[in-house]
Amino acid sequence: MPALTLENISKIYPARPRSMMQWLSSSPQASGLRALDNVSLTVEHGEFFGLLGPNGAGKTTLISILAGLARASSGTAKVCGHDVVTDFKQSRRSLGVVPQEIVYDPFFTVRESLRLQSGYFGLRHNDDWIDEVLGNLGLSDKADVNMRALSGGMKRRVLVAQALVHRPPVIILDEPTAGVDVDLRRTLWEFIARLNKEGHTILLTTHYLEEAEALCGRIAMLKGGRVVALDTTAALLARVGGTDLEDAFVRIMNDDEFLGVTA
Numbered sequence: 001m002p003a004l005t006l007e008n009i010s011k012i013y014p015a016r017p018r019s020m021m022q023w024l025s026s027s028p029q030a031s032g033l034r035a036l037d038n039v040s041l042t043v044e045h046g047e048f049f050g051l052l053g054p055n056g057a058g059k060t061t062l063i064s065i066l067a068g069l070a071r072a073s074s075g076t077a078k079v080c081g082h083d084v085v086t087d088f089k090q091s092r093r094s095l096g097v098v099p100q101e102i103v104y105d106p107f108f109t110v111r112e113s114l115r116l117q118s119g120y121f122g123l124r125h126n127d128d129w130i131d132e133v134l135g136n137l138g139l140s141d142k143a144d145v146n147m148r149a150l151s152g153g154m155k156r157r158v159l160v161a162q163a164l165v166h167r168p169p170v171i172i173l174d175e176p177t178a179g180v181d182v183d184l185r186r187t188l189w190e191f192i193a194r195l196n197k198e199g200h201t202i203l204l205t206t207h208y209l210e211e212a213e214a215l216c217g218r219i220a221m222l223k224g225g226r227v228v229a230l231d232t233t234a235a236l237l238a239r240v241g242g243t244d245l246e247d248a249f250v251r252i253m254n255d256d257e258f259l260g261v262t263a
């Protein structure tokens with residue numbers, strides 16, 4: 001059974017609520033925004049998979065559906081064979097998500113935040129693993145520092161640690177290196193690459209295409225909520241004939257000739 005399965009996923013965000021005047025004049029409600037349009041793909045266990053696309057392509061929406069934060073309007077999504085709606089608990093346990101936005105509780109230290117996150121998964125005595133994760137992310141000396149005293153890059157490291165507290169087999173990273181210095185980027189990628197080598201499945205979204213080219217074995221490109229390219233990184237580059245992934249990305253997004261480049 002694949003690590004991630006998406007079958008004909010569509011997501012339509014409702015149009016803004018109608019004003020009282022619109023209700024009274026009974027003008028028709030504007031149709032919603034189609035953020036995802038019939039997306040189907042599978043990611044096998046152990047893959048390092050890239051989900052790429054321009055701003056607004058639907059990447060975060062797709063991740064939110066997998067994490068149970070948004071409901072698909074139609075279609076089915078599964079994590080390790082567990083349906084994200086009907087088997088939410090198991091699907092969520094199988095998944096660690098590093099969100100795009102830095103969200104944290106300013107009243108807790110790093111260790112307290114990670115203990116709290118462990119508690120959400122019913123893990124009481126998790127400090128050995130927490131210490132290991134902190135060490136791997138260069139956060140050992142920050143364990144007892146208050147979250148609000150950390151720099152942006154350090155907070156981002158804690159978000160990665162939070163996603164790992166329950167040792168999920170599948171890890172989703174939504175633009176984890178946005179606004180992060182070179183040093184952290186290297187530390188982060190070394191750690192993520194090691195997790196992948198140890199068998200974790202990784203799904204990554206990023207706008208740094210050289211990162212995706214170096215790390216991802218297979219790539220899906222989204223445009224306007226649709227999958228417009230899906231193949232191994234090497235095959236995509238070869239078919240489109242670009243000099244690098246950034247070049248291939250620009251060609252696929254802007255040139256109709258290359259739309260639908262799928263394996």
Ligand SMILES: Nc1ncnc2c1ncn2[C@@H]1O[C@H](COP(=O)(O)OP(=O)(O)OP(=O)(O)O)[C@@H](O)[C@H]1O
Nearest residue numbers: 013014033035053054055056057058059060061062
């Ligand atoms: N909660 C929401 N309500 C209404 N529209 C939304 C909501 N979330 C996202 N959208 C819209 O859905 C579309 C897809 O957004 P999404 O955030 O999934 O794109 P993205 O590929 O992650 O973009 P980015 O690269 O900028 O993070 C956009 O047009 C966005 O404005």
